[in-house]
Amino acid sequence: MAITHIIFWFLTALALVSALMVLLSKNPVYSVLWLIAVFFAISGHYILLNAQFLAIVNMIVYAGAIMVLFLFVIMLMNLDKETEPQKDIWMKIAAVISGGCLLTQLVSLVKQATEMTGKTALLKTGSIGLIENLGKALFSDYVVPFEISSVLFLSAMVGAVVIGKK
C-alpha cells in the first residue's frame, strides 16, 4: 500500500470521526474544536490532491477566521453544557433515519452511474492547483466575478455592522 493511500485513509477517518464528534459533543465549544479538526483533514485532502492554494485558503479562512468568529460568539453568549437545548429522543432517531436514507439513496445513485467507473482523481501531480496558474486564471478570465465578490464582501461587512448596532 502506497504512502498516499495510507494518508488518504487516515485523513478520511479523521474527517468522519471529527464530523461525528461535532454532532455528539454536548458542549458547543468542543463542537467548534472538532469542526476545526474536520477543516484540517479537508485541507490535508487538498494537499494530497495538489490543490495547494485551496489548502492554504481553507486553513486561513475556515480554520482561522470563521471558526474564531464562531468561538468568539459562543464564548460571548457563555454557552456550555447546561444551557444546551436538547431535542427529545424520538426526534433525534427520526433525524438519523432520514439522514441515513439520504445517504443510502445518494450512494446507490453513485453506484449506478456508469460514466464514473474507472475514473481516478489525480493525486500528488498536476499543476492546476498551484498559486501561479490559479492566479493567472483568476485575474484574466475571472476578474469580473472576483471584483463582484469584493462588492459582496463590502455589503456583508456593512450588513453585519448595521445588524450588530441595532
Next chain:
Amino acid sequence: MPIQYYIYLALSLFSIGVVGVLTRRNAIIIFMCIELMLNATNLLLVAFSKMHHAVALASNAATQVGIEGQLFVFFIMVVAAAEVSVGLAIIVMMYRNTHSVDINFLNRLKN
C-alpha cells in the same frame, strides 16, 4: 485514487451535516453543520476538477482543464465567509432579544 472514494467521503460528510441540522436545537451548531455541508461540496468539486484534469492530461501535457472547479471552490469560500459574518450578527441580535439560541423560541418570526 478512484473518484468513488471521494464521492462517498463527501456524501458521508454532507449527510452528517444534514443529520446535525435536524438533530440539534442550538442555532450556532446548526450554522456550523451548514459549514460542514459546504466543505463536503468543496472537497467534491476539487476531486472532480482533478478527475477531469487527469483525463485531459493524457493527451496534452500543458493543459489547464479542470481549473474552473478550483476557482469555483474559491468563490464558494468567499460567499461562505460573507454569509458567516452576517449570519452570526443575526444570531447575536436574536440572542440579545430572547436571551436564548434555541431555535424553538424563534419559530414564529415574531418580535
